[in-house]
Amino acid sequence: MKTTVTFRNNVKIMGEGTETLLFGHGFGCDQNTWRSVIPAFLKEYKIVVFDYVGAGGSDLTAYDDERYSSLDGYANDIIDICTELQLHDVTFIGHSVSSMIGVLAIKMEPQFFKKIVFIGPSPMYMNEEGYKGGIDAGDLDDLLDVMDSNYLGWSRMVAPLIMGNEEKPDLAEALTASFCATDPEISKKFARVTFMSDNRKDLSSLTIPSLTIQCEEDFLTSREVAEYIQQHTANNTLIMLETKGHCPHLSDPKGVVSAMKGFI
Amino acid sequence: MLNDNLTSDFLYDNLPGGFISYQPGGKILRVNETLSKWLCLSIEEIYQLNFRSILNKASGLYYSMVTDPLLNLQSTVNEISLTFKSSQGEFDALLNAVSYKDDQGNLFLINATVQKITDRKSYELALLLEKKHADEERRKFEFLSNTVPNQIWNIALDGECIYINKKVRDYFGEQPMSFYTDFGGIAAADRERCQSTWQRCLETGKRFEEEVRLIGVSKKEEWFFICIEPYLNRQGYIESWFGSGTNIHKQKTLQIANYSSFKLSLSSAKKTLDENRQLFINMALNHSHMVRKPLANALGLLQLLEDEDLPETSKHLFNMLQLSIQELDEMIKIASNPLRTQTN
Numbered sequence: 001m002k003t004t005v006t007f008r009n010n011v012k013i014m015g016e017g018t019e020t021l022l023f024g025h026g027f028g029c030d031q032n033t034w035r036s037v038i039p040a041f042l043k044e045y046k047i048v049v050f051d052y053v054g055a056g057g058s059d060l061t062a063y064d065d066e067r068y069s070s071l072d073g074y075a076n077d078i079i080d081i082c083t084e085l086q087l088h089d090v091t092f093i094g095h096s097v098s099s100m101i102g103v104l105a106i107k108m109e110p111q112f113f114k115k116i117v118f119i120g121p122s123p124m125y126m127n128e129e130g131y132k133g134g135i136d137a138g139d140l141d142d143l144l145d146v147m148d149s150n151y152l153g154w155s156r157m158v159a160p161l162i163m164g165n166e167e168k169p170d171l172a173e174a175l176t177a178s179f180c181a182t183d184p185e186i187s188k189k190f191a192r193v194t195f196m197s198d199n200r201k202d203l204s205s206l207t208i209p210s211l212t213i214q215c216e217e218d219f220l221t222s223r224e225v226a227e228y229i230q231q232h233t234a235n236n237t238l239i240m241l242e243t244k245g246h247c248p249h250l251s252d253p254k255g256v257v258s259a260m261k262g263f264i
Numbered sequence: 265m266l267n268d269n270l271t272s273d274f275l276y277d278n279l280p281g282g283f284i285s286y287q288p289g290g291k292i293l294r295v296n297e298t299l300s301k302w303l304c305l306s307i308e309e310i311y312q313l314n315f316r317s318i319l320n321k322a323s324g325l326y327y328s329m330v331t332d333p334l335l336n337l338q339s340t341v342n343e344i345s346l347t348f349k350s351s352q353g354e355f356d357a358l359l360n361a362v363s364y365k366d367d368q369g370n371l372f373l374i375n376a377t378v379q380k381i382t383d384r385k386s387y388e389l390a391l392l393l394e395k396k397h398a399d400e401e402r403r404k405f406e407f408l409s410n411t412v413p414n415q416i417w418n419i420a421l422d423g424e425c426i427y428i429n430k431k432v433r434d435y436f437g438e439q440p441m442s443f444y445t446d447f448g449g450i451a452a453a454d455r456e457r458c459q460s461t462w463q464r465c466l467e468t469g470k471r472f473e474e475e476v477r478l479i480g481v482s483k484k485e486e487w488f489f490i491c492i493e494p495y496l497n498r499q500g501y502i503e504s505w506f507g508s509g510t511n512i513h514k515q516k517t518l519q520i521a522n523y524s525s526f527k528l529s530l531s532s533a534k535k536t537l538d539e540n541r542q543l544f545i546n547m548a549l550n551h552s553h554m555v556r557k558p559l560a561n562a563l564g565l566l567q568l569l570e571d572e573d574l575p576e577t578s579k580h581l582f583n584m585l586q587l588s589i590q591e592l593d594e595m596i597k598i599a600s601n602p603l604r605t606q607t608n
Binding site: 026027032036096139142143145147148150217218219220244245246247251 | 288316320321322323324327333346371388
């Protein structure tokens with residue numbers, strides 16, 4: 001029987017192990033973003049994937065403007081999942097904004113967590129004097145305009161996929177169907193919350209071991225940001241991947257798996 | 265027949281659309297002259313750039329966060345609206361891209377077409393502004409509807425709920441939409457009446473007005489004044505229905521209490537009147553006997569006087585006295601008659 005949080009966050013559990021790896025997707029994606037790395041851990045770990053409320057196959061009616069007006073609301077999604085599934089000694093793997101959502105969840109309820117992996121993380125995306133996050137306030141407004149422009153494109157791309165594609169009947173492709181199937185209005189709100197967040201001070205609260213996986217060329221974050229995290233977080237290890245882009249778990253899954261296995 | 269100059273390279277370079285091929289990391293492998301002209305850069309200069317770097321910042325972010333992951337998971341993306349940078353400013357374009365994977369499933373190539381849409385973009389921007397304006401108006405409406413103390417909702421023509429304000433959600437808690445369309449929140453005693461009235465309103469387009477009892481999360485019945493008005497569009501047709509629910513529980517319970525009190529007062533007054541009437545009857549019966557006795561005496565005396573030889577002057581007075589006593593006798597008979605009916 002589906003329980004509330006499992007249904008709300010479209011939680012999926014797989015794998016043969018007992019130790020839990022909990023994967024949190026980044027902005028603009030959903031749990032299907034992990035499909036290239038998950039197979040490498042199925043034999044030894046219990047894998048838990050989910051969609052934040054508003055993304056993928058989550059219950060869109062559960063979206064609450066107030067709750068999700070800050071990253072704390074998303075961190076509470078993680079806590080809710082850990083509580084409902086009675087998880088412990090969790091290694092949380094967060095892509096992009098999920099990295100800091102994971103930090104906030106650990107700050108709220110540290111007893112659930114053992115380790116955390118950041119993939120392409122940033123404690124603050126906005127530029128500030130003495131800190132180069134990567135984007136300016138104007139860039140965020142422009143990004144929201146681009147998202148608006150692609151509203152119809154989003155519907156056209158996603159709707160037929162959601163309805164099913166006869167040429168791609170297998171499960172893996174069906175999973176793709178919901179990828180990025182985030183409601184555009186919620187997506188814009190998530191973008192604003194993501195890019196306006198500042199979690200630099202939260203880094204010092206993290207005491208459990210953490211690993212940062214960063215690509216050499218990432219349009220959204222950078223080596224500098226990854227080094228900033230390392231300097232301000234206890235027990236943080238930084239691994240730079242030669243691959244380019246913001247989603248190494250998609251473009252270089254082997255590199256990500258190798259880095260993760262060395263850490264967890 | 266094709267001219268010898270019309271080589272495939274010539275055709276590729278001069279097609280009325282931009283073509284570009286690049287690696288997943290963004291390294292540009294080939295670009296046609298059309299796109300090169302739009303970017304105001306030579307083809308050699310473009311080869312030195314990363315695909316993301318020919319996009320403006322916002323489009324680069326969007327490409328990295330949305331389009332790039334999509335191309336990793338599916339083979340095509342269509343009509344992505346992006347803004348490209350050129351040395352003479354920026355231009356808007358639609359990107360269609362196809363991704364290719366090797367035998368191991370690794371993405372190695374992306375082929376894309378770029379279609380300039382500067383003019384169409386102006387129109388699209390105007391539409392976007394209108395959409396933003398409409399969104400803002402909607403936000404204002406929602407803010408207002410959440411501020412007022414009433415429950416507010418909007419229903420489609422087929423009865424489906426389009427919108428409910430926070431007051432409705434607070435009152436009924438999280439409920440599926442069918443809860444509202446099936447009149448689930450209305451007390452059983454009022455439900456049938458409401459459904460019947462509502463059906464009539466849907467058929468006639470007339471306003472719905474009812475005082476009903478609602479049952480919310482508190483599980484207590486409360487009186488509400490429900491008013492649902494048809495919303496007519498510019499063509500004069502009903503587009504949807506706007507409803508409001510005003511809590512009138514205090515007034516209604518007071519009204520009901522007052523009515524009960526009034527009814528009680530009336531009963532009490534009637535009882536007093538009945539008691540008084542009975543008292544009057546008893547008194548009248550008692551007093552009629554007391555009155556009849558001297559009257560009977562007077563009538564007897566009149567009878568005796570009638571037999572006397574009275575002087576002519578007294579006869580006139582006797583007649584007047586007889587008439588008065590007969591009138592008095594008649595009056596007492598009339599007065600005592602209904603009393604007899606009552607006592608019987």
